[in-house]
Amino acid sequence: MVRPRTNRQRAEVTVIGAGTFGHAIADSISRSEIRTALVTRSETRLERIRQMLARSSPYLMAQRLGDAPLGEYVFLALPSADIAEVVGRLASYHSEETLGYVSLSKGLTAPDGETPHELLSRRFGSIRSAVISGPSLADEMPKHGAHFVVASSSHTLADKLVLLMDGEYTSATGSNDPTGIEWAGITKNAVTLGFHACLAATGSLNQAGAFAGQLFTEIYDYALTMGASPRSFAGIAGIGDLMATSHASTSRNVRAGQLIGSGHSVGEAEARIKQVVESLHTIPLLERRINQDHAATTTPTITALSNRIVGNLAHEQWIASLTSR
Incomplete structure (x- = not known):
């Protein structure tokens, strides 16, 4: 029996960033029957996103940042320019139940040019930090899939994330070279x-x-x-x-x-x-x-x-x- 959506329940995976790419990532993970929250920082967009997700996997829900506890794995599907501000907010929501923070960005953060992984490692520790990259054009993912490389200095975290990302129309391999x-x-x-x-x-x-x-x-x-x-x-x-x-x-x-x-x-x-x-x-x-x-x-x-x-x-x-x- 499929569990109904409850928008304030704790998800297994939290995807922060409800743009086209974040939606594609969240949808892909949820298709493996993993409770996934697609999180927006915009109150005005929240209801529209919920209506859009009504036609998606029953394991996918929409939340506003702070409405529910973070999942075990938190994916940051954000432009690198927004990463520092969001990571600062995440520090107040962090708990020991969150096992990994994952950057999907491909840029540097202001003002000092830190990479997202450097920033996440500094805030939450390297064993809780990971990077995902690879050919993953959002508009192609539902039809043609995507190929990801999951990298972390923690083999345990990388292996778990590979299982999450290796889905219905995506494939994933692991790496111990996040840099x-x-x-x-x-x-x-x-x-x-x-x-x-x-x-x-x-x-x-x-x-x-x-x-x-x-x-x-x-x-x-x-x-x-x-x-x-x-x-x-x-x-x-x-x-x-x-x-x-x-x-x-x-x-x-x-x-x-x-x-x-x-x-x-x-x-x-x-x-x-x-x-x-x-x-x-x-x-x-x-x-x-x-x-x-x-x-x-x-x-x-x-x-x-x-x-x-x-x-x-x-x-x-x-x-x-x-x-x-």
């Missing part, structure tokens, strides 16, 4: 945006390919200094995710790159896309982080793209720098 898996996702977003920005600016696939390769190398070299494994960049969460995203016309990083490369500002790009674009905020944070770390890596490509994004380099100057390479 590498997370930085591979960050790199994927930045390189996708950079490639399409350069292509829109120059009209040259050769130029765009060279620019993307240089950008990839600079972030990759820095990630290695953070302890990332090269294998994580070569696998599903690295090259696999990069290939999928860079070819997806619906990707916000693709569209933002095209707009930035056509001369639009960050504000104009996000207004047209009507979504937060992680890489637009991550690239300047990344440049600042690398400079503050005094890392033994040179980052002229990151610096040029960051200056174009924040407005320190005029669009025409940025194009001139691309064509003079």
